[in-house]
Amino acid sequence: MLVGKLNTHAESGTDMGQVQQAKKRRRERRNDLLNKYPFCYFCGGLNPATTIDHVPPEACFPKAYYPEEFEFPACFSCNQGARKHDQIFALYSILSDFDDQKFGNGPDRVRLDGLINAVKRNYPSAMPDFDAAKGIHRSGHIYTSQPVAYSAKTTPEMQEAAKFMEGKLTHALYLREVGKIMTPAHRFVAGIYQPQLDHTGALTEYFQNLLPNVTIGARPNIKAYGDRFRYMSGYKDAEDFFVFAAQFGRGCIIWGIVCGPGMRDPNIGPAGSMKPKAGGCGPDRTP
Structure with a gap:
């Protein structure tokens, strides 16, 4: 696994009216979705869909940054049974992202710090060994004095x-x-x-x-x-x-x-x- 750098800053903003409209649209989509697809998408339609699963997981994004219209009908067991993997994968996906601007953004930093603490607390053996990570000093055919990324061994849980x-x-x-x-x-x-x-x-x-x-x-x-x-x-x-x-x-x-x-x-x-x-x-x- 290659881990990107976290060293720049970007800004974002929201309009409260737009937020409320987005919440209303989301509720309507959920009701429409369960009416249209009454069975679980993940266990092959064998069980009734009683919940909404977010794919990709919400944990992969800062709070309220989850992309719209990526919600799926799921039974309770399939939805709840994915929580551990969702959290660990979210940390993996964020650490391996090479978007420097994103990782300087406040909400992204909060999400990353929260995930690191959560995985350390809930699934400590899933954490990569950052102390053993090796710096990579090459970008394409160019060698750099400072690491452009770090190489860390992925754990079996990850x-x-x-x-x-x-x-x-x-x-x-x-x-x-x-x-x-x-x-x-x-x-x-x-x-x-x-x-x-x-x-x-x-x-x-x-x-x-x-x-x-x-x-x-x-x-x-x-x-x-x-x-x-x-x-x-x-x-x-x-x-x-x-x-x-x-x-x-x-x-x-x-x-x-x-x-x-x-x-x-x-x-x-x-x-x-x-x-x-x-x-x-x-x-x-x-x-």
């Missing part, structure tokens, strides 16, 4: 949280783009990487050339919202075939490939050597 988020985000974005819930009859593969690492350029280029649609997360009530979450996607209706690549800020990228019932297992591009999983793999698959 790797587990990242794997969990791969499946969670794949299920969520499939529903958002396709309008259907992934079932156990679907097959998918997913992965995560940092584009700042060597030998990842070809993978990023692969998704850029393959995926035609770009969606950028936003909150209209926040000025200078910044680059926080976006994804590219593509879907073939006839085959029920879905591909996406989502980036958290300027840091880690999660990608996924979904094949509908009756299709061959995904074996293109980065999925060629990976074992596919069945859809509906949330924490609670029992009706």
Whole structure:
């Protein structure tokens, strides 16, 4: 894992009228969502949806910075069962973000400090060893006197949280783009990487050339919202075939490939050597 620098400042502002309007729209979206999708998106539609899950997790963003219209119908068990992984992954995604302006922003600093304290308190073994982190003094072909980033070893708990988020985000974005819930009859593969690492350029280029649609997360009530979450996607209706690549800020990228019932297992591009999983793999698959 590469950790970015935290040394600049950016400002943002909100209008209270816009905030109230955003809250009203959010309530209306939640009611509409549960009416439209009465079953859980993450356990394959096996259980009734009684709560709203936020994907990407709210913990990945400062308070009230969560991008709008990324809410999904979930059963209580799938929603609550993801809390540990949501918190650990949020810390990973923020630490690996290379947006210097964002990390100088007050709300971002508060969120990062809060996550560090929460993970230390709740899941201390998930914390990376910052004391053992190594400075990286190279940006492209240029060597620098001061580190441009730090390399820290990811813990098993952080790797587990990242794997969990791969499946969670794949299920969520499939529903958002396709309008259907992934079932156990679907097959998918997913992965995560940092584009700042060597030998990842070809993978990023692969998704850029393959995926035609770009969606950028936003909150209209926040000025200078910044680059926080976006994804590219593509879907073939006839085959029920879905591909996406989502980036958290300027840091880690999660990608996924979904094949509908009756299709061959995904074996293109980065999925060629990976074992596919069945859809509906949330924490609670029992009706």
